[in-house]
Structure formats: structure tokens, C-alpha cells
Amino acid sequence: MQIAYAIIALGLIGLLFGLLLSIAARVFAVKTDPRVDAVKDILPGANCGACGYAGCVNFAAAVVKGEVAANACIPGGEETTRAIAEELGLEVTDSEPLIATVFCIGDNEHAADLFIYDGVEDCEVAGRFNGGFKACGYGCLGLGNCVRVCPFEAIEIGSHGLPIVDPDACTGCGLCVEACPRDLIQTLPRRSGQGHLVLCSSQDRGKTVSKACSVGCIGCRACVKECPQEAIEMDDKLAVIDIDKCDDCGRCVPVCPPGTIYPRTALPIMPGAIEQNKEKAEAVSSEKGT
Amino acid sequence: MERLLAIIFIYILVDNFVLQRFLGICPFIGVSRKMETAIGMSMAVIFVMTMATLVTWILNTFVLVPYELEYLQIVTFILVIASLVQLVETALRKISPTLYQGLGIFLPLITTNCAIMGVALLAVREEFTFVEAVVFGIAASIGFSLALVIMAGIRERLEMAKIPEALQGSAITLITAGILSLAFLGFSGMLTL
Numbered sequence: 001m002q003i004a005y006a007i008i009a010l011g012l013i014g015l016l017f018g019l020l021l022s023i024a025a026r027v028f029a030v031k032t033d034p035r036v037d038a039v040k041d042i043l044p045g046a047n048c049g050a051c052g053y054a055g056c057v058n059f060a061a062a063v064v065k066g067e068v069a070a071n072a073c074i075p076g077g078e079e080t081t082r083a084i085a086e087e088l089g090l091e092v093t094d095s096e097p098l099i100a101t102v103f104c105i106g107d108n109e110h111a112a113d114l115f116i117y118d119g120v121e122d123c124e125v126a127g128r129f130n131g132g133f134k135a136c137g138y139g140c141l142g143l144g145n146c147v148r149v150c151p152f153e154a155i156e157i158g159s160h161g162l163p164i165v166d167p168d169a170c171t172g173c174g175l176c177v178e179a180c181p182r183d184l185i186q187t188l189p190r191r192s193g194q195g196h197l198v199l200c201s202s203q204d205r206g207k208t209v210s211k212a213c214s215v216g217c218i219g220c221r222a223c224v225k226e227c228p229q230e231a232i233e234m235d236d237k238l239a240v241i242d243i244d245k246c247d248d249c250g251r252c253v254p255v256c257p258p259g260t261i262y263p264r265t266a267l268p269i270m271p272g273a274i275e276q277n278k279e280k281a282e283a284v285s286s287e288k289g290t
Numbered sequence: 291m292e293r294l295l296a297i298i299f300i301y302i303l304v305d306n307f308v309l310q311r312f313l314g315i316c317p318f319i320g321v322s323r324k325m326e327t328a329i330g331m332s333m334a335v336i337f338v339m340t341m342a343t344l345v346t347w348i349l350n351t352f353v354l355v356p357y358e359l360e361y362l363q364i365v366t367f368i369l370v371i372a373s374l375v376q377l378v379e380t381a382l383r384k385i386s387p388t389l390y391q392g393l394g395i396f397l398p399l400i401t402t403n404c405a406i407m408g409v410a411l412l413a414v415r416e417e418f419t420f421v422e423a424v425v426f427g428i429a430a431s432i433g434f435s436l437a438l439v440i441m442a443g444i445r446e447r448l449e450m451a452k453i454p455e456a457l458q459g460s461a462i463t464l465i466t467a468g469i470l471s472l473a474f475l476g477f478s479g480m481l482t483l
Contacts, residue, residue: 009359013349013366017373024377028384120450 050173075171098172107160135212146176160271195243223252301429314405328442332435334396343427
């Protein structure tokens with residue numbers, strides 16, 4: 001008999017609450033656009049925020065409302081854009097896949113340190129302390145703000161003290177670009193590694209640069225003069241290569257005295273690669289007798 | 291009145307639910323990484339815990355005790371709390387979307403939380419009156435929030451600290467929680483009901 005009471009009592013309570021919930025669901029029903037859910041399912045779901053919205057759901061809602069273009073999801077890339085466009089019946093506009101590129105090769109072997117830093121592991125904090133522990137005021141401090149912000153684990157700090165971008169994992173979302181307090185990272189169109197780059201961001205005078213870092217751009221203009229495509233221009237005291245104009249002839253690489261120019265196919269710069277490139281460049285220039 | 295004040299003091303500091311009774315450890319560790327989420331969770335817990343104590347007390351006094359079904363307490367309370375949270379969530383979504391955005395994700399998390407269950411069961415075991423039970427619910431949830439917010443503050447600072455590799459992650463979190471618990475031990479025995 002006891003068990004019957006228990007079953008009846010629990011059953012009644014359960015029924016009561018069930019009814020209450022179903023009534024509540026009716027009374028408090030909120031209409032949601034089914035297309036928002038459909039778009040949300042297409043998105044990668046990383047909630048990285050690269051699109052400028054708080055999360056994938058918010059982005060989905062904005063796309064459905066037409067506030068933002070379907071190709072704004074950078075990690076999702078072309079496939080996602082196409083799937084969303086198909087779902088919503090929009091026209092596809094292609095977006096070029098990007099990759100994060102670090103514009104500094106002043107690793108712990110080639111860039112001089114001013115002092116030993118033993119503080120908070122944060123580039124922003126370290127950079128504000130006496131202008132950073134590196135002699136170069138523009139160089140990478142290697143404390144990994146970009147690593148921590150990356151939702152795809154595409155960046156790590158190598159044993160040489162510089163970030164290494166994994167080209168397979170990087171989606172070009174650009175979060176690291178914003179995270180770097182020294183603005184050393186840019187997202188560039190991938191184009192299977194076409195073009196050469198001057199991997200330095202220093203705006204210091206040549207003398208100051210060479211004191212602080214043996215692989216920094218000294219602003220000597222040798223590459224500017226050498227380039228047959230006129231793809232290299234001076235941005236104040238720093239040479240900058242326009243990868244749209246660069247045809248990968250590679251003539252700028254050996255003429256660069258500090259060896260700062262790299263073909264993009266050589267990226268990411270692994271530990272030891274800097275020494276090799278320097279030796280190679282030196283060998284070529286001594287052959288030419290310059 | 292004095293007894294109510296004593297209940298508030300005891301369940302916030304002396305008999306803190308997280309740090310002295312070790313209830314609700316999973317949200318304590320889980321959502322204490324950021325102050326913002328910790329505060330959101332705290333609000334949700336205060337809300338649900340108070341509601342849960344209120345409803346379970348009524349149900350226990352007017353249904354379970356008269357029909358001698360006290361042995362069904364745990365099952366009924368789970369049922370009640372789960373439905374209650376669900377109900378609140380549905381209502382909140384319609385009535386106040388902003389509040390839903392803030393609390394929404396935390397509400398389902400605490401449905402089956404042991405701290406909520408603990409409050410409901412303890413309110414019965416301590417034979418509190420109705421007002422006492424509700425005050426007990428509020429005090430216990432404030433105690434929980436206090437622990438959670440302190441923990442979040444500490445963990446936000448730990449993010450910036452150099453921690454030996456072997457201790458990174460959950461290890462340092464558990465050590466922190468242990469030390470925090472020891473600190474609260476200082477209140478023990480200050481006041482009893």
C-alpha cells in the first residue's frame with residue numbers, strides 16, 4: 001500500500017509540474033527565426049569574435065537580418081560563406097583566405113636584450129616596463145599575447161622566442177593582429193606563399209637598428225634599387241614589399257645586408273632558420289664580390 | 291529576529307556552503323575563471339536557491355509530512371527544482387530578454403546542483419519555520435556567491451602570475467580553494483543556532 005501512495009504522490013506532483021511547464025511554454029512562447037538556427041549550425045562554432053559579434057549565434061542573427069555580409073565569418077572561409085548564402089538565397093561574394101604573418105625575426109640570438117625581465121608574462125605589461133626588455137623598441141617580446149588569444153591554437157612561441165604561425169591551423173581571423181601591442185602581426189592573402197617580405201617593423205635609424213638587432217631592416221634602400229618590379233617602397237625608415245607587385249625573382253634577398261628579406265614560402269620562421277638565411281645571403285653576396 | 295540574523299551570519303560566513311560544507315564545488319571551480327561570469331552565476335544561484343527553498347518547504351510541510359512521505363524528499367525535491375528552473379527560464383525569456391541574456395546560460399547549469407538540493411534538504415532537517423527557511427535560502431546563496439566572487443578575483447590575478455608548470459590549471463585552482471577554505475575555518479564556532 002505504501003508503494004502505491006508513493007507512486008500516486010510522485011505521479012501527481014510530476015503531472016502538476018508537467019502541466020505547469022507546458023502551459024508556461026505556451027504562454028511565454030518566444031518566436032525565433034528558424035533561419036537563425038540553420039545559419040548557426042553552418043558556422044564553425046568557435047565563437048572567436050573575428051566577425052565583430054559576440055558569438056556565432058549573434059552573427060547568425062545579424063546575417064539573417066541582413067546587417068552583415070555572409071562572408072564576414074573569416075574562420076569558416078569560403079565553404080561556410082557559400083553554405084550560408086545557399087541557405088538564405090544570397091549571392092556569393094568571394095573572400096580571400098588570409099594568414100597571419102609576424103613581421104619580426106629578431107629572435108633571442110640576433111636581437112639584443114637590455115635587461116633580464118622576470119615579470120608578468122604579458123607583452124603589453126613587459127612593453128610598458130622601461131620600453132620593453134629588448135634593445136629594439138619595435139621587436140617581438142615573445143611573451144605570447146598572440147598565442148593566448150588564438151582560438152585555433154595556430155600560434156606558439158618557438159624556442160627562438162618568436163611566434164610560429166601554423167599555416168594549416170591559421171584561419172586569418174585577425175585576433176592576434178589586435179592582440180599584439182607592438183602591431184607586429186598582419187593578415188595577408190595566402191596565395192600559396194607568393195611574394196617576398198621584409199620581416200622587420202623597426203622605424204629606427206639604421207645605426208640604432210644594427211646596434212639592437214643584427215637582422216633588422218636598416219633602411220639602406222639596397223632592395224628598393226635592386227627590385228625590377230618596383231615592388232619595394234620605403235615606409236619612412238623601413239622597406240616594405242608589395243606582394244601584389246612582387247614576382248618572386250628573389251634578387252632582393254642577397255642584397256639585403258642584415259638578411260631581413262624572406263620568400264613567403266619560407267614562413268613560418270623556425271628556430272635556426274634565421275642563421276641559415278643569413279649565411280645563404282652572405283654566401284651569395286660574397287660570390288658577386290659586393 | 292535575532293535568530294534570523296544569526297541564520298544570515300552563520301550561512302554566509304561560519305557555515306559557508308562551498309567552503310565549509312563543500313557543496314556546489316563544480317560551479318565554484320567551473321565558472322570562477324572570470325569575474326563577469328562569476329557574478330552572473332551568483333545572481334542565478336541567489337535567485338534559484340531562494341525560490342527552491344521556498345517551494346520545497348511548502349511542498350514538504352503541506353504534502354510530504356501530512357501523508358508521511360518524507361522518504362520521497364530527495365526525489366520530489368529534484369523534480370521540483372528542475373521544473374522550477376525550467377519554468378523560470380521560459381518565463382524570463384519572454385518577460386525580460388536582457389535578464390535572460392545575463393542569467394540564461396547559468397540557469398540550466400544549476401538545475402541539478404548539489405548546493406541547491408542541499409539547501410532544500412537542510413531547511414527541512416533543521417526544522418526551520420517558513421520565514422527562517424527563506425532567509426536560510428538567501429543567506430546560503432549569498433555565502434555561495436561570496437565564495438565564488440572571491441575565487442574569481444583570485445583566479446583573475448593568478449592568470450598573470452608565474453605558476454610552476456606542474457601546478458598550472460586545475461592543480462593551482464584546487465590549492466587556492468583549499469587555502470580559501472582554511473581561511474574561512476577561522477569563522478567556525480563563532481556562532482551556533
